[in-house]
């Protein structure tokens with residue numbers, strides 16, 4: 001990508017979009033364009049088409065989506081399917097009609113079959129049933145992948161798809177019910193410490209295993225692949241190692257310095273038993289992650305505290 005290329009980040013206010021924006025600005029790209037959802041509702045094809053006609057971006061990072069953890073995915077099933085379907089279809093089609101030079105679509109590790117052999121290789125896609133709790137979201141993401149493939153095949157579009165593992169970091173979503181597990185636990189352990197609570201409840205049995213990647217590492221991988229990968233196949237982006245939810249909870253408890261007990265609420269869903277991704281394709285292309293989990297959690301906790309206190313101070317102004 002040329003330094004004066006016009007680069008559109010869809011979803012720049014999100015955790016991933018924000019990290020990509022930081023990375024592009026650090027690397028000296030001067031023409032990054034963005035819109036909030038209030039300025040441009042990506043579910044509206046007319047608004048998206050008009051925006052692309054007006055701005056004519058050269059490159060697009062498609063990081064906008066309706067995103068949430070297992071409870072949100074399982075509760076707002078229609079929104080997770082409709083919003084993500086429309087966002088993907090509208091942006092990918094407009095990128096084609098306006099001759100965008102290259103587009104990157106962000107999928108997710110939950111597109112793979114619930115019981116895919118581990119670690120999961122990219123060719124596992126559509127080889128088995130999906131995890132029920134996030135099937136709507138997964139279907140929308142798989143459609144985005146297939147749109148990129150089809151526009152590549154029929155029109156020669158350079159539209160690539162990447163599959164990030166579970167992410168966390170600066171600007172994460174800390175909503176008590178709708179967030180992902182890692183930010184949810186940072187907040188819950190922090191609040192338990194502040195309130196001197198004797199224990200913290202963690203959802204499920206604690207036995208599922210998850211892989212986590214720091215969002216700024218993901219952003220670096222996304223820019224690396226936008227610069228160096230033009231293939232038709234998916235590329236998994238992960239840390240290449242996983243841990244049980246129990247181990248994760250113990251790690252977050254240590255970082256937050258909470259001393260109470262951990263209780264597991266088995267009435268809550270576990271979701272996929274495991275979804276460790278094979279990242280050998282990414283490693284062969286020349287990229288590996290750098291932020292280890294404990295350091296990443298400490299950095300995310302610092303961000304949470306800055307935002308949390310800012311919010312409290314704002315409330316008292």
Ligand SMILES: NC(=O)C1=CN([C@@H]2O[C@H](COP(=O)(O)OP(=O)(O)OC[C@H]3O[C@@H](n4cnc5c(N)ncnc54)[C@H](OP(=O)(O)O)[C@@H]3O)[C@@H](O)[C@H]2O)C=CC1
Pocket residue numbers: 010011012013014015016017035036037038040041042043062063064065066067083087106107108109164165166167168171172173180
């Ligand atoms: N977080 C994770 O663990 C993982 C995320 N991913 C993928 O990474 C991408 C980004 O995720 P993440 O940063 O965590 O998500 P966030 O929820 O932090 O950000 C999503 C962004 O999408 C924008 N958006 C949502 N709906 C609309 C809409 N209708 N019109 C315009 N903009 C919209 C929002 O913009 P605004 O703020 O302006 O409303 C928001 O900033 C997604 O594609 C997600 O599927 C993949 C794997 C794991």
Ligand SMILES: C[C@H]1O[C@H](OP(=O)(O)OP(=O)(O)OC[C@H]2O[C@@H](n3cnc4c(=O)[nH]c(N)nc43)[C@H](O)[C@@H]2O)[C@@H](O)[C@@H](O)C1=O
Pocket residue numbers: 067068069070071073108109110134137165166167177178179180181182184185202203204208210245268269270271272
């Ligand atoms: C990121 C990716 O993957 C997501 O699926 P997931 O990995 O199952 O998402 P999760 O982070 O919400 O849960 C991970 C595990 O953690 C356990 N768990 C414990 N305690 C809490 C808790 O307090 N909150 C949450 N959310 N989970 C908890 C929870 O029971 C589950 O076993 C998709 O939604 C989708 O977003 C997607 O693309």
